Amino acid sequence: xxxxxxxxxxxxxxxxxxxxxxxxxxxxxxxxxxxxxxxxxxxxxxxxxxxxxxxxxxxxxxxxxxxxxxxxxxxxxxxxxxxxxxxxxxxxxxxxxxxxxxxxxxxxxxxxxxxxxxxxxxxxxxxxxxxxxxxxxxxxxxxxxxxxxxxxxxxxxxxxxxxxxxxxxxxxxxxxxxxxxxxxxxxxxxxxxxxxxxxxxxxxxxxxxxxxxxxxxxxxxxxxxxxxxxxxxxxxxxxxxxxxxxxxxxxxxxxxxxxxxxxxxxxxxxxxxxxxxxxxxxxxxxxxxxxxxxxxxxxxxxxxxxxxxxxxxxxxxxxxxxxxxxxxxxxxxxxxxxxxxxxxxxxxxxxxxxxxxxxxxxxxxxxxxxxxxxxxxxxxxxxxxxxxxxxxxxxxxxxxxxxxxxxxxxxxxxxxxxxxxxxxxxxxxxxx
Numbered sequence: 251x252x253x254x255x256x257x258x259x260x261x262x263x264x265x266x267x268x269x270x271x272x273x274x275x276x277x278x279x280x281x282x283x284x285x286x287x288x289x290x291x292x293x294x295x296x297x298x299x300x301x302x303x304x305x306x307x308x309x310x311x312x313x314x315x316x317x318x319x320x321x322x323x324x325x326x327x328x329x330x331x332x333x334x335x336x337x338x339x340x341x342x343x344x345x346x347x348x349x350x351x352x353x354x355x356x357x358x359x360x361x362x363x364x365x366x367x368x369x370x371x372x373x374x375x376x377x378x379x380x381x382x383x384x385x386x387x388x389x390x391x392x393x394x395x396x397x398x399x400x401x402x403x404x405x406x407x408x409x410x411x412x413x414x415x416x417x418x419x420x421x422x423x424x425x426x427x428x429x430x431x432x433x434x435x436x437x438x439x440x441x442x443x444x445x446x447x448x449x450x451x452x453x454x455x456x457x458x459x460x461x462x463x464x465x466x467x468x469x470x471x472x473x474x475x476x477x478x479x480x481x482x483x484x485x486x487x488x489x490x491x492x493x494x495x496x497x498x499x500x501x502x503x504x505x506x507x508x509x510x511x512x513x514x515x516x517x518x519x520x521x522x523x524x525x526x527x528x529x530x531x532x533x534x535x536x537x538x539x540x541x542x543x544x545x546x547x548x549x550x551x552x553x554x555x556x557x558x559x560x561x562x563x564x565x566x567x568x569x570x571x572x573x574x575x576x577x578x579x580x581x582x583x584x585x586x587x588x589x590x591x592x593x594x595x596x597x598x599x600x601x602x603x604x605x606x607x608x609x610x611x612x613x614x615x616x617x618x619x620x621x622x623x624x625x626x627x628x629x630x631x632x633x634x635x636x637x638x639x640x641x642x643x644x645x646x647x648x649x650x651x652x653x654x655x656x657x658x659x660x661x662x663x664x665x666x667x668x669x670x671x672x673x674x675x676x677x678x679x680x681x682x
Contacts, residue, residue: 252333261317261338263310274336279306279314295321295334304341316345364452367414367445369394369407372452381459382437383430394455399426399434406439413441414453427457436461480557480578486537486571488512488530497578502551513576521549529559536561536574548578555582598642605635 254269262269262277275288282288287303294301302320309315318339324332361381364373370393374386398406402425409421420442426434438458444450480497484490490508498505501518508516514530525547532542543560557578564573609632616628 251336258338261309261315261340262307268310274334277307277319277338279308282306291319291321292334295323296331299323307338316341361457363389363394363455363457364450365394365410365441365455366452369410382427382435382457385430397428399428402426409439410441410453413443414445416443424460435459479580480576482508482513482576484513484533484574484576486574488514488533488537488574490516491573500548500550500555500580518548518550521554522547532559532561533574533576536563536576537571539563539565539571545581555580557581601642602639605639609635 251269251272251274254264254266258269259265264272274292275283278288282305291301291303300320300322302318304318305316306314307317307319318341320337322335322337324335326332361378362373362375363371363378366372370391371389372391374384374389376386378384378386378389394410395403395407402423406423406425409423412418413421420440422438422440424436424438427437429435436459438460439455441453441455444454445452480494480500482490482493482497490511490513493505493508497518498508501507501516503517512530513533514526519526519529528544528546532544535542541560541562543558546557546559547554548557548559549555558581559578560576562575562577563571564575566572612628612631616625616632619625619628
């Protein structure tokens with residue numbers, strides 16, 4: 251070394267007096283000196299005019315740091331060699347950041363890969379082993395499309411080449427990918443053309459295994475659509491996210507008619523402004539955290555029906571209402587039966603009042619009558635009245651039992667829970 255500036259002193263820890271006269275090989279680790287790296291760098295700089303190397307360097311105290319070192323040949327105007335300039339740049343922070351990025355890529359739930367213009371994989375992150383069941387090195391050089399299920403391959407190609415040709419900034423697609431075990435995984439892919447980026451020089455592709463979430467979604471959809479009652483999912487503002495098949499079939503319309511619309515404006519409630527207002531009030535109260543349940547009318551393809559309707563809030567981890575579940579059970583038949591029973595009870599009470607008047611009159615006559623035959627006639631009349639009461643009582647008991655069994659079987663499918671009823675819809679009393 252012939253010269254030594256303050257930057258070199260700060261970086262390596264040697265003062266100028268110590269550094270001048272030292273061999274540049276001292277700044278390289280023992281392993282690099284043993285391999286002849288330092289000599290090769292100078293030789294390359296003498297022939298090519300410059301050389302560079304990124305790696306570990308040694309400070310005066312023996313500690314090491316990561317740096318980029320470059321040697322440039324210095325010549326006189328006559329072309330004679332004057333030595334070499336050594337330029338050192340500390341890469342410790344940059345290397346640390348790069349290592350963090352590499353670790354993030356390797357440990358990510360996504361498989362990060364780079365593809366050539368024909369779909370050949372040029373780089374695959376280490377997470378491919380864990381996510382896809384393939385050794386990353388085995389996938390490099392393979393064509394991505396050979397691993398996709400034929401049913402979704404064409405669509406995946408269309409998305410890939412649309413991104414490559416600049417038609418879109420990035421493209422997303424869902425398809426099935428053959429795992430290392432030969433199973434088909436549901437994966438979501440997102441790609442972006444980065445062939446102009448020297449560091450990537452290809453199409454950047456992220457793959458994520460969504461097999462479990464897809465299966466859960468299918469199970470939820472099956473349960474959601476197979477339930478016998480009407481069910482819907484709402485945003486807290488009342489916007490319909492989903493409605494099950496039972497609700498749609500009852501109303502006689504498609505999902506598009508309600509999904510994305512306000513629930514209280516759906517065709518089920520348009521027959522009555524008051525009904526629509528009640529539904530809106532119920533949803534708003536559920537969005538505030540209240541469980542609401544009451545009976546209401548709903549319009550279906552077969553006319554108006556009576557529903558046992560409820561709106562239930564669903565909260566997130568922070569206790570905030572994130573969803574509202576609305577449910578409706580068609581209780582039209584049960585309500586009609588209840589109304590019929592009420593009518594029969596009114597008729598029975600009327601008849602009993604008439605019979606009581608008759609009983610009261612004949613009882614008085616019986617008390618005053620002295621003729622045995624006439625008394626016997628009065629007693630026969632009273633017995634007939636009592637027999638008629640027994641028959642009516644037995645009939646009402648039988649009818650109530652039938653109605654109670656029918657209502658009980660229906661309620662067993664949707665257990666009664668503590669609830670709040672809308673003030674303008676008082677609960678209808680039940681007869682026992």
